[in-house]
Amino acid sequence: MMLSRVASSLYWIGRYLERAENVTRLLLVTSEVAVEVEGFDDALAQSQWDELLQGLSSPGREALEFSPESGLALPYYRWLLLDADNPVSVRSSLARARDNARSVREVLTREVFTDLNECHHDLERLRRRGLRDPALARSELGKTHRAVIGILGSIEHTLSRDQGWTFMKLGEAMERTRRTLLVLHAKLPALDSRAERRDLPLFYAGWRGLLRSVASLENYRAMHGGALKPEQVVRFLLLEPSAPRSVLCGVNRLRAYLDRLPGGEAVSEADRILGRLHAALSYDDDGIAERESSSFAAEVADQLTTAHEAIARQYFPA
Amino acid sequence: MEWIQETTGFDEIFAADGSTRPHYEAAQRILAGMDDRELARREKLQRLSLLNQGITFAVYGAREGTERVFPFDFVPRILAADEWKSIEEGLVQRVTAINLFLRDVYGEQRSLKEGIVPWELVLSRPEYKRQVMGVVPPGGVYTHVVGTDLIRDDTGRYVVLEDNCRCPSGVSYVLENRNLLSRSFPELFSAYPVRPVEGYPRQLLETLELVGPGESRQAVVLTPGMFNSAYFEHSFLAREMGVPLVEGFDLVVENNHVYMRTTEGLRRVDVIYRRIDDDFLDPLTFRRESTLGVPGLINAYRAGNVAIANAPGSGVADDKATYAFLPDLIRFFLDEEPRLGQVPTYLGMRSDDFAYMLDHLDELVVKTTGGAGGYGMLMGPFASKQEIADYAEQMKADPSGYIAQPLIQLSAHGTWIDKAFRPRRVDLRPFVLYGDRVRVLPGGLTRVALREGSYVVNSSQGGGSKDTWVLEERDA
Structure with a gap:
């Protein structure tokens, strides 16, 4: 039993922390790929950043100021790590996670609150100091990524597995699954078209980048070896139940968390949506193989949005 | 390391002859073993720890959501066992009487009928809630939590400045200050038998559960x-x-x-x-x-x-005008002499008092009767002629809304400021729980006016706080 308001805040803490972790990682990975090809193929470097913004549904490039000193990467670092005007920046996500945490502090452990609060203050200090060069940005980004993972560790190791924890994990799984889908939707069209250009090293760099974007390169290699086969990569990210960031794994987690919560009319709708997705992803390989993967990803993301709305209707205050 | 003694009023650490009071000797010795840099380092850690743990308060009037760390001074305020015992007895007596008074106000009103308190004083106050007339909460307890502000006059005598019978705050800082000091200055604790405060939340819960x-x-x-x-x-x-x-x-x-x-x-x-x-x-x-x-x-x-703690309508007892009658109420309900002193109080509702107040504004502290947090008051001795004139106009519009008291020095306590231990004014807010009996948390919140010469200890106006120790009685 818990207050609806508290359940809602915990769910959103789960979502914002996962979002902060995702954006940090995507920023790290994108910068590595983009910095490497910058100079060699400017258009390709630019397209990496464009895909990143698209995959994050981040507001656009017009707001950014580029200069010869800043290079291509630094304005993106500032915009996506620290800018308070960008709703998907790491800073914005952490600030919202912290606002929620402050409003439900009584149900969090000291460890969770302090880690989150400290990370927020560190970013605020960084924002006041400013990011002067890409190397500093890169190292601060790495630090922030470890700090966010530290918060997730505190949640894992100090919170009791009660309803509150379940709502937080529900939010986390929802966000993570959607993020994987959005990355697939944003990156697949370009990756496919590059195959036409027969530019093999870049072609594989692109697929490697995709796997790294969703923290799955090592996992993929452990299962399928070092050679990247595009079709296999897509199947892996959609259908591999043991890969923590695959869509099927996410759907299974969402179902398991919902199972732990009290039932109700609205939430049975979410159950049905997730059940259908589970069946399709588990048993309908052929059906999925026929689909165009990018639009399939967008469609699944929409269904998750509907499931989210049903969950909110059931448990959260109007 | 320099210790500076206060020259006006009572100094908590030094006796008039300049010698250290016995229960502060060990603390002084331990602090003397640390240099400036060591103290500065520990103080910085303390500040960072408060910020990271989010132990902050919101400031009104500032940008919405502005958080500030409540400044903490590491020199502990130390109360000897016998000193505390008399405070504790005084508080038990006072809170008992306050609850008998509240029960009476919302019941028979004997104390009004017999003229112990003027009835118009009580019934005209916005804090008096006729909507709860006749409701007797379980056990006749209205104020489950009281925070009473004490100060020490020139002679070191404890006197009550005001009672907070509605939603007294500050107890979380009592617990967090203890926690913080024991981590940043563990050496200090090894020399003293300090009575613990960590039981407060459990006792508060017991108190609440009793009245359900x-x-x-x-x-x-x-x-x-x-x-x-x-x-x-x-x-x-x-x-x-x-x-x-x-x-x-x-x-x-x-x-x-x-x-x-x-x-x-x-x-x-x-x-x-x-x-x-x-x-x-x-x-x-x-x-x-x-x-x-x-x-x-x-x-x-x-x-x-449903039980509500504190009971609605309790504010009638901590009104600054009611305060003036508390000694009489203690005599009336308990047939005892008050154990704690009070500050002489002039009431705007009495025309003689009001005339005196207007004539002596430059030497009085004037407060609005329902006010709290140090807002809306006039510190006559520190105010400009213009401020006094403006305030007088304001008072004339509603004489009974004001009370006045002579300026009490407030005792001073050594506080680490700018590389020396400097005397700063302090008060003390002990917390009193009342479920089946009255219990007092050992110590309470010591607030300190950090600005030199200031008497205002409120956190909203440049105040800080100290860990407050009550020493266990030791067998000789």
Whole structure:
């Protein structure tokens, strides 16, 4: 039993922390790929950043100021790590996670609150100091990524597995699954078209980048070896139940968390949506193989949005 | 390391002849073993720890949501066992009398009829709530939590400055200060038998559970929300007691019972530890426009289906004019002499007093009767002629809304400022719980006016705090 308001805040803490972790990682990975090809193929470097913004549904490039000193990467670092005007920046996500945490502090452990609060203050200090060069940005980004993972560790190791924890994990799984889908939707069209250009090293760099974007390169290699086969990569990210960031794994987690919560009319709708997705992803390989993967990803993301709305209707205050 | 002694008023650490009082000797010796840099390092760690743990308060008037760390001074305020014993006895007596008075005000009104307190003083106050007339809370207890502000006059005698009978705050800082000091200056504790304070949340929960109606005992803490200056404390107490922290819209009244909205539907609430003022509790009974409260709450309370701590209407006892009559009320209800002193008080409602007040504004401290937090007061001895003239005009519009007191020096206590231990003015707010009996948390919150020469200890106006130690009685 818990207050609806508290359940809602915990769910959103789960979502914002996962979002902060995702954006940090995507920023790290994108910068590595983009910095490497910058100079060699400017258009390709630019397209990496464009895909990143698209995959994050981040507001656009017009707001950014580029200069010869800043290079291509630094304005993106500032915009996506620290800018308070960008709703998907790491800073914005952490600030919202912290606002929620402050409003439900009584149900969090000291460890969770302090880690989150400290990370927020560190970013605020960084924002006041400013990011002067890409190397500093890169190292601060790495630090922030470890700090966010530290918060997730505190949640894992100090919170009791009660309803509150379940709502937080529900939010986390929802966000993570959607993020994987959005990355697939944003990156697949370009990756496919590059195959036409027969530019093999870049072609594989692109697929490697995709796997790294969703923290799955090592996992993929452990299962399928070092050679990247595009079709296999897509199947892996959609259908591999043991890969923590695959869509099927996410759907299974969402179902398991919902199972732990009290039932109700609205939430049975979410159950049905997730059940259908589970069946399709588990048993309908052929059906999925026929689909165009990018639009399939967008469609699944929409269904998750509907499931989210049903969950909110059931448990959260109007 | 330099220690500077206060020259006016009472110094907590030094006797008049300049010698260190015996119970401060060990602390002074231990601090003398650390140099500037060491002390600065530890102080910085303390500040960072407070910020990272979010032990902050919101500042009104500043940008919404502005958080500030409540400054903490590491030199502990130390109370010897016998010194504390007499304070404790005085507080027990006082809080007992306050509750008898409240029961009387909302019942027979003997103390008004017999002229112990002028009836117009009580019944005309906005803190008097006729809507709860005749309601007797369980055990006749109205104030489950009281914070009484004590100061020390020139001779070191403790006197009551005011009682806080509505939603006294600060107890979370008592607990967090102890926690902080024991981590940053563990050496200090090894030399003293300091009485623990960590039992407070458990005792508060016991107190709340005692006053619940019937068998079930679901308690909640009711907060106005995150932007309230004391939000940290509300959240702290809920977490320490393991009960839900609710806001007004989390609660709903149906059939005169109070419920909270949960993920499993509505759940009964039996005891509300409210940190919202009476006026905002229930828009159906008190202020209509309040969005912080719960419509129908007072009806549920009148029906005996929910307990509210402190009881609505308790504010009548901590009114600054009622204060003047507390010694008489103690004699009337308990047939005892008051154990704690008071500050002489002039009442604007008495025409002689009011005339005196107007003539002596430059030497008096004037306060509004219902005010709190140091807002709206005049410190005559420090005010300009213009400020005094303006204030006098304001007073003439509502004489009975003001009281005045001579400026009491306030004792001074060594405080680490700018590489020396400098005397700064302090007060003391002990916390008193009343369930089946009156219990006093050893010590309380010592607030310190950090600005040189300042007498205002409020956190909103440049105050800080200290860890406050009550020493265990040692066998000789």
